[in-house]
Amino acid sequence: MPQTIRIENTKLAVEISSLGAEMQSLTTADGRNWLWNGDAAWWTGRAPLLFPIVGKAPGDRLAIDGKTYPMAQHGIARRREFVIVEQTATACRHELVSTAETLDVYPFDFRLTLEHRLNGRTLTVTATVENTGSVPLPFGIGFHPAFLWPLPGAEDKAHAVILDNGAEPGVVQLEGGLIGKTLPTSPFKAGRLALNHDLFANDALIFPEGAGTGLTFAAEGGPFLHFSFENLPNIALWQKPGAPFLCIEPWHGMAAHAGGTAELVERPYTVALAGDDKMAFGFSVEIRE
Template identity: 80%
Template sequence: MPQTIRIANDQLSVDVSSLGAEMQSLQSADGRDWLWNGDAAWWTGRSPILFPIVGKAPDDLLAVNGKTYPMAQHGLARRREFQLVEQTEDACCHKLVSTAETRAVYPFDFRLSLEHRLDGQSLSVTATVENTGDALLPFGIGFHPAFLWPLPGADGKPHTMTLDNGAEPGVVQLEGGLIGKTLPASPFKAGRLALEHSLFDNDALIFPEGAGTGLTFGAEGGPSLHFAFDNLPNIALWQKPGAPFLCIEPWHGMAAHAGGTAELVERPYTVALAKGESMRFGFAVTISG
């Protein structure tokens, strides 16, 4: 059975499950909850880790050197039990290592470590991928945290997304869960997006590049969440239309192209690690207001 642990400081507390090393709650000392609660009426996820793919594979089949393997959307890690390897008062680290079962669907040796760490009003989540085998290790990785929308105490207030870099990044349309055409205009204007539920009528908004390394999700005259991204060039925003949450998803890797190949190495932004190499990816979120 999954085990849930808590880390805390004098400003924040976080619960993390061993299943998927998935964060279950993010609460400030005043009792406000910031993370989506996983209500099955909308979406059971809360903050899954996406590995070794982000998004869908064609017909849920992933190809490696011409051989196909079954692979569900967003990969295998979110449905696996991680081992707790370290815990302090304000931090914890879980790991997932390859097994015969994982190699049957993803034929590589790896170690995936996921750390949650608190520092004042900030939470950082860091993933480290290590190639523990002899072959080149290809993968995509991403984070899928869902935050309450409206933010706590901000019912009825307009909410916005503001990019630190003030850009108007291009956006792509999903076609059956796969990467389709680029839309003609960015929804951002001078780095600002007024959030409306109708934005997600046709699935996620995906920004392959140009959204930068930080953004703020906030309510007018109310609280806000500032995000900083490390080694995560792709950003997606998603909700089930009308749901009381918004997913802010930084990725290094995306779904396969619609009408394209199922080969893992051909997926957009795939990472490839040589034997013995490792790479880190992470985001931090800071609560204000």
């Protein structure tokens, strides 16, 4: 059975399940939870880790060196039990390693660790992928945390996403869950996206590049969440239309192209990690009021 552990300081508390090493809650000292609660009426996820693919594979089949393997949307990590390998009052680290079962669907040796760490009003989540084999390890990786929309205490306020770099990045449209055409205009204007549920009528908004390394999810007049991203060039925003949450998703990797190949190495932004090498990816979120 999954185990849930808790880390906390005087400002924040976080609960993490061993199933997928998925965060279950993010609460401030006043007891308010800022993370989506996983209500099955909308979406059972809360903050899944996406590995070794982000998004869908054509027909839920992934090709590796010409051989196909079954691969559900967003990969295998979110459905696997992680082992707790380190815990302090304010940090914990979970680990998933390749097994005979994972090798049947993803034929590579790997070690995947996920660390949650608190510092004041900031949570930092870091995933480290290690190639424990000798051949290159191809993968995509991403984070999929869902936060309450409206934010706690801001139920009557307009909300927006504001990019730190003030850009107007290009957005691609999904076609059956796969990457389709680039739309002619960006929904951002001078780095600001005013949120409304109609934005997500056709699935997620995906920004392959140009969104930068930080953004703010804010209610007019406060509160707001500020995010920083490390080694995660792709950004997506998603909700089930009308649902009371917004997913802010930094990735290194995207779904396969609609009408394209199922080969893993051909997916956009796939990483190829050399044998015995490792690479870290992470995000931080600070709660400000």
